[in-house]
Amino acid sequence: SQELEQSPQSLIVQEGKNLTINCTSSKTLYGLYWYKQKYGEGLIFLMMLQKGGEEKSHEKITAKLDEKKQQSSLHITASQPSHAGTYLCGADRSGGNTPLVFGKGTRLSVIA
Amino acid sequence: DTAVSQTPKYLVTQMGNDKSIKCEQNLGHDTMYWYKQDSKKFLKIMFSYNNKELIINETVPNRFSPKSPDKAHLNLHINSLELGDSAVYFCASSQDRGSKQPQHFGDGTRLSIL
Numbered sequence: 001s002q003e004l005e006q007s008p009q010s011l012i013v014q015e016g017k018n019l020t021i022n023c024t025s026s027k028t029l030y031g032l033y034w035y036k037q038k039y040g041e042g043l044i045f046l047m048m049l050q051k052g053g054e055e056k057s058h059e060k061i062t063a064k065l066d067e068k069k070q071q072s073s074l075h076i077t078a079s080q081p082s083h084a085g086t087y088l089c090g091a092d093r094s095g096g097n098t099p100l101v102f103g104k105g106t107r108l109s110v111i112a
Numbered sequence: 113d114t115a116v117s118q119t120p121k122y123l124v125t126q127m128g129n130d131k132s133i134k135c136e137q138n139l140g141h142d143t144m145y146w147y148k149q150d151s152k153k154f155l156k157i158m159f160s161y162n163n164k165e166l167i168i169n170e171t172v173p174n175r176f177s178p179k180s181p182d183k184a185h186l187n188l189h190i191n192s193l194e195l196g197d198s199a200v201y202f203c204a205s206s207q208d209r210g211s212k213q214p215q216h217f218g219d220g221t222r223l224s225i226l
Contacts, residue, residue: 033214042116042202042217043155088155090215099145099168100215102155 003027004091006103013079014111021074021106023089031092032072033100034063038085046074046087076108084110115139118203118218125193126226132189133221135203143167144186145204145215146178155202161186162208190223198225 005024013019023032031050035043047056049065049072056063060077076083086107090100116137125131137144146158160168164180175191186203200220207213 035217040219042219043204045214045216048214086153099147099157099160101157105153105155 003093003101004089004103006087006089006106008106009104010107010109012109012111015080016078019076019079019108021087021108023072023074023103025070025091027070027093029065029069029091030094032063032065032069033090033092034072034074035088035090036085037088037105043088079108079110081110081112084108116203116205116216116218118201118221120221121219122222122224124224124226127193127195129193130189130191131193131223132187133201133203133223134185134187135218136185137203137205137216138184139205139216140184141205141216142183142208143206144180144183145206146186146188147202147204147217149200149202149220151199158201159186159188193223193225195225198223 007022011019033048034046036046037043047063049063052067052069054065062075065072086105088105089103093101119134123131143162145160147155148158149155157170158172159178161180163183177189180186200222202220203218204215206215
């Protein structure tokens, strides 16, 4: 069964607008990773969150992990066309040697 | 310099054929992975290798056989290709077995079965 749910599945925003993507797990996570995928390319690592309540920012992108470590949000401020792509959250389920479980992704389009 | 490189980028072949995809990482990482992304864009782990040893096989059909000649390379060989094998296959690597370090991904190999 799918362990990570992302919402929304797709999102169209006007350039300059803010937006938020959510990632929810039914189980407590040891770590949460955000990646961006452009069409025809691989996944680009954005941020990693490990502690409950942790928040990280890089340029105009901010990611948070809730205190219970079951939900994460990715917020983009003043979106630009370069932000367009598919955003995937990946979860570390055990902190051991298991690879990541991914959500199905959120496809973001930014229109001028 | 490309950190994780896969070849070929595109692969179109007929059902029943055997094909291989190669992956190399120059990051000095110990752990490498193969993921499959299906038509619905769902990315799922297939195999994980640590220092040339298989550590995870996620119930992948035995037509798929990974091979790691050294820790910088993880190749994927697929026998008797089926229509359902059409997907994008991603190679990735990370520093060590614990996934507390981010995984670095290649650009993917788009496999189409005719």
